[in-house]
Amino acid sequence: TDYFLAHVPDGQEATILAGELAEGGWVHPRLALERWRAGHETIAAPILWTLIALAEGGDDLAARLAEAPRRAAAPARRIELKWGIVLHPMKTRPLPPATHTNAYLVGESEMALIDPGSGEAEELESLFELIDALRADGRRPRIILLTHDHPDHLGGLEAVRARYRLPVAAHAETARHVRVDLVLKDGDWIPLVPGAGDWNLRALHTPGHARGHLCFLHPRTRSLFTGDHIPGGGGTVIIDPPEGDMSAYLRSLERLLSEPVETLFPGHGAPQGAAERRIRGLIRHRLEREAQVAQALTPEPASLRELVARAYTDTPPALWGYAERSLLAHLIKLEAEGRAQRAGEGWRRP
Known part of the structure; x- marks a missing residue:
């Protein structure tokens, strides 16, 4: 992406690209930064x-x-799209096409660390540098929160737990x-000391990808930390039975x-706004x-191989092995509704 800085005459009117932006206008840089610090704005690092x-x-x-890139990386790389929400991508081994898992540090004087995904020494050292830089600013981690138990979301858990002696909270599954x-259930609050405003997080049980999957909601900034429930970009997540459940995923x-969500902070890929549009798009895609x-x-x-070739014509054949798992989840849902029937190793219409 290219960014341009230009001096324009007085009296210019701002216009927006329909479909990409919700609104636009002129704003003084200091006012924009004040709104960011108050949690009212999400600002990409280059623009910040x-x-x-x-x-x-x-x-x-x-x-x-x-000098902005150097300043953003000193003393540690800090991606703070919303004030008090620091994203730290870590190289992991997730399912393709993802290559990283996003860890998040949420809060001010007290922070929750969500999903320290990598156990590799270099990745951990980078995370430790960031945490220590934040501690120097008076922001210390208080608790580790796990969205679910897949390895690419907790690979660094024990190293972080040992270094900072932090408690770990997750769902019973x-x-x-x-x-x-600490075992969390749906609706439980994770209290954090307030700063510019309230930083308490609420756990939402969102099974589907994993039985014990949790998302974490920060109501004040309308931010949702989605783990694998909603990936970044326009892609989807694999629903892999028996742990994966398509009916539960759609209900989640x-x-x-019904939740106050505006910005999605996923476990893989870039954060995005227009949360309702993205969620409705995922529901529509699954039903289609x-x-x-x-x-x-x-x-x-x-067979599953035969059915995936019929039903996933828009998916590259190299990915059909992964698609078969979500296909099976769809078939199990259809079976429960009386719309599909097992026949030995295959499936047929009743």
């Missing part, structure tokens, strides 16, 4: 550091703008696989529509896929 440079004045502006200090998506799966069934039994 541009606003900081502009707020500092016009002298040597070009040179200070060029996650606690069957990982040692936790539906319940999020379900219709394709139902249409692919015939009175004659067919």
